Amino acid sequence: MRNSNTEWTRLDNAAKLYASVMGRRDPKVFRFACQLTEEVNPDFLQIALDEVLENFPIYHSVLRRGLFWYFLEPSPRLSPKVHPEDRPPCSPLYARGERRLLFDVSWYRKRINLEVCHVLTDGTGALQFLRTLVARYLTLCHPELGDIVILDYGASPTEKSIDSFAKYYQETASQAQERPISAAHVKGARLPGIRVVEGEMDVKRVLARVKELHSSMTAYLCVQLLRAIAGVLPVRELRKPVTLTVPVNLRNFFASESARNFFAVFHVSHRFTSGNDPEEAVLQSVQSCFERELTQEKMAQRMNRMSALEHRSFIRILPLPIKDIGLSIANQYSRRMTSGGISNLGRITMPEKLAPYIHSFDVFMSTDHIQLCACSYQDRLVLSLTAPFVGGDIQKGFFRSFAALDPDIVISSND
Numbered sequence: 001m002r003n004s005n006t007e008w009t010r011l012d013n014a015a016k017l018y019a020s021v022m023g024r025r026d027p028k029v030f031r032f033a034c035q036l037t038e039e040v041n042p043d044f045l046q047i048a049l050d051e052v053l054e055n056f057p058i059y060h061s062v063l064r065r066g067l068f069w070y071f072l073e074p075s076p077r078l079s080p081k082v083h084p085e086d087r088p089p090c091s092p093l094y095a096r097g098e099r100r101l102l103f104d105v106s107w108y109r110k111r112i113n114l115e116v117c118h119v120l121t122d123g124t125g126a127l128q129f130l131r132t133l134v135a136r137y138l139t140l141c142h143p144e145l146g147d148i149v150i151l152d153y154g155a156s157p158t159e160k161s162i163d164s165f166a167k168y169y170q171e172t173a174s175q176a177q178e179r180p181i182s183a184a185h186v187k188g189a190r191l192p193g194i195r196v197v198e199g200e201m202d203v204k205r206v207l208a209r210v211k212e213l214h215s216s217m218t219a220y221l222c223v224q225l226l227r228a229i230a231g232v233l234p235v236r237e238l239r240k241p242v243t244l245t246v247p248v249n250l251r252n253f254f255a256s257e258s259a260r261n262f263f264a265v266f267h268v269s270h271r272f273t274s275g276n277d278p279e280e281a282v283l284q285s286v287q288s289c290f291e292r293e294l295t296q297e298k299m300a301q302r303m304n305r306m307s308a309l310e311h312r313s314f315i316r317i318l319p320l321p322i323k324d325i326g327l328s329i330a331n332q333y334s335r336r337m338t339s340g341g342i343s344n345l346g347r348i349t350m351p352e353k354l355a356p357y358i359h360s361f362d363v364f365m366s367t368d369h370i371q372l373c374a375c376s377y378q379d380r381l382v383l384s385l386t387a388p389f390v391g392g393d394i395q396k397g398f399f400r401s402f403a404a405l406d407p408d409i410v411i412s413s414n415d
Helices: 013-021 042-053 123-141 157-160 164-168 203-210 217-230 235-239 280-295 296-311 322-334 352-359 393-403
Strands: 030-036 061-065 070-074 103-108 113-116 190-200 243-249 263-270 340-347 358-365 371-377 380-389 408-412
Touching: 013 070, 013 322, 030 123, 042 103, 042 123, 070 235, 103 123, 103 217, 123 190, 123 340, 123 352, 123 358, 157 263, 164 296, 190 203, 190 235, 190 358, 190 393, 203 217, 203 380, 217 243, 217 263, 217 280, 217 371, 263 280, 296 393, 340 358, 352 358, 358 380, 380 393
Parallel strands: 243 340, 340 371
Antiparallel strands: 030 113, 030 358, 061 070, 103 113, 190 380, 190 408, 243 263, 358 371, 371 380
16 A cells, blocks of 8 residues: 555554544553563663564554544654653553654663554554564573574564454444443542552462362453452442453454454453452353353454444545544443453463563553453463552452462552
8 A cells, every 4th residue: 555655554443443532541552561580781672672673564653644544654764762761651652743653662670661552553463572572682681592583473574564354354244232231430530640550479379269260360350350340339330230341362263463453352241239249150240251252253243343334435435533533432432331441461471591581571551441451471470450540449459359369469559
């Protein structure tokens, strides 16, 4: 695709929505971080970043406004510079009218931070970038390690840049959908940014409880977040279900090596009879949602439903300002149906030779409600809970349940 004298890239389906709805309250930015066992060398980190960018060309793009859609435009003259961490976490990366890259790399002591705008990629794509960056950085710091390649991600630059939504979209007859139900919501005084509370614990102790309940890690995390939210809600609000959004990596259902967005979202919910329903009762509701939604057929339906609007001719010809208004209204309506969100990136792997130099990984994201992100590396599980509220009762209730499993849990916050 070309625009006069320069190449440009259409946004994928998810990115079109994010570009229209992101703002100061929620800039749609997420952060991955790698905690090392030694101080970061910024000179080697810069060299590593410059080299890795050659294999992820989509990262060298800026977001531009067109007549009908936003688009990504290559900006080879913009050279990203690593820098000491100097801004609040998940600060906006896009500013209308300014040419800015949609990612940022910083460091603080032993930690490497990668912040990415969701317009550019999803968690899976960003994680592959960070894994490659950390591996290259550590081999520069320790030449005795030799060349190390992230062998499970050998995609070509073209494969990394492909829009998998467009590749797999199939026009189908519209199917009846269940009418969504308004969810319970947490209310309260808000912070100017987000509070991030993280808990680091022994993953084996948590998995033991997960196994005891015959559950999965993601389902178990949903249970604990649902219960923590319900625990702070007034009785009248509990007449509504407490509902979480759960993203699903569509690469698990459709062959794709894309480093861009490729995911769908489904909902899990539970109607609480009190603010303290037992976890077994909540788990039953959650597992029922998982069994119903996590099928190839359901994921294909969701992907096609997400993509259908942009393929309708009468929508395609609407000017971008009208699309922005329409998508913002749709996003506000969608938010009424959720109480919070959860994203489990699962187990992160790195080449075994790098293990002595890596302590842990973590991930969290901007939000205008409640958001839980989780990932594990080796024997360490890191849970990151972000919220824009002054009060911290949800965080206390959530991590109290994990402290019961691992008394050695380490809690930290950006306060």
